[in-house]
Amino acid sequence: MISNHLLFKLASGEVFGPDQPIALKLLGSERSFQALEGVAMELEDSLYPLLREVRIGINPYEIFQDAEWALLIGAKPRGPGMERADLLDINGQIFAEQGKALNAVASRNVKVLVVGNPCNTNALICLKNAPNIPAKNFHALTRLDENRAKCQLALKAGVFYDKVSNMTIWGNHSTTQVPDFLNAKLMGTSKGSHQ
Numbered sequence: 001m002i003s004n005h006l007l008f009k010l011a012s013g014e015v016f017g018p019d020q021p022i023a024l025k026l027l028g029s030e031r032s033f034q035a036l037e038g039v040a041m042e043l044e045d046s047l048y049p050l051l052r053e054v055r056i057g058i059n060p061y062e063i064f065q066d067a068e069w070a071l072l073i074g075a076k077p078r079g080p081g082m083e084r085a086d087l088l089d090i091n092g093q094i095f096a097e098q099g100k101a102l103n104a105v106a107s108r109n110v111k112v113l114v115v116g117n118p119c120n121t122n123a124l125i126c127l128k129n130a131p132n133i134p135a136k137n138f139h140a141l142t143r144l145d146e147n148r149a150k151c152q153l154a155l156k157a158g159v160f161y162d163k164v165s166n167m168t169i170w171g172n173h174s175t176t177q178v179p180d181f182l183n184a185k186l187m188g189t190s191k192g193s194h195q
């Protein structure tokens, strides 16, 4: 679901800008390969001026060859009653394998963004399996939590969310996370002193 949204933003230039041509190499699993073929056709049908190549496959050692950016999304999502940590057994292996493949064939300066949950732990697993890529190039997608906290404060205060600033989140993308709303500011004033 997430990839389907992101791919069309990447192809249209919304992510890397209107002057940056892009080659998309899409890694799927055996089970999802038919769906992947469909997505590739939709991308080709769209004739995006910046989209120079679409390639699909299920072997990370082929798909990650010379990659400059690796957006690691493909993984199992939570089911009802599950915590993100419950996905570790299933998804952890995926990111160990993908880390090894990145280490072997990607650009030495590849930027890696791990989205699949538990994203912080998976990012660490990926990093540990890719010792030849700088650790600073690995990120876990926790921006969602900052956005979420900003939106919740804005809704509560009845203001648009551009009026919320200084909102920080600490910790994992998980139930142990601490959104620091005490230091957040609403319309430039501290939340604590705002009426």
Ligand SMILES: NC(=O)C1=CN([C@@H]2O[C@H](COP(=O)(O)OP(=O)(O)OC[C@H]3O[C@@H](n4cnc5c(N)ncnc54)[C@H](O)[C@@H]3O)[C@@H](O)[C@H]2O)C=CC1
Pocket (backbone or CB within 6 Å): 001, 002, 003, 027, 028, 029, 031, 032, 073, 074, 075, 076, 077, 078, 091, 094, 114, 115, 116, 117, 119, 141, 142, 144, 173
């Ligand atoms: N960090 C964050 O803020 C967020 C993270 N997530 C996580 O992102 C992941 C994807 O979520 P959705 O797109 O909603 O799931 P989805 O189930 O709609 O799509 C996942 C896709 O990954 C594919 N896949 C599974 N194993 C794979 C592998 N080894 N290699 C390549 N592809 C593989 C599946 O066939 C499926 O097409 C989940 O782990 C979810 O928990 C979801 C929302 C926010």
Ligand SMILES: O=C([O-])CC(=O)C(=O)O
Pocket (backbone or CB within 6 Å): 077, 078, 084, 117, 144, 173
């Ligand atoms: O809740 C989930 O499992 C998906 C996710 O990470 C989020 O929306 O924060």
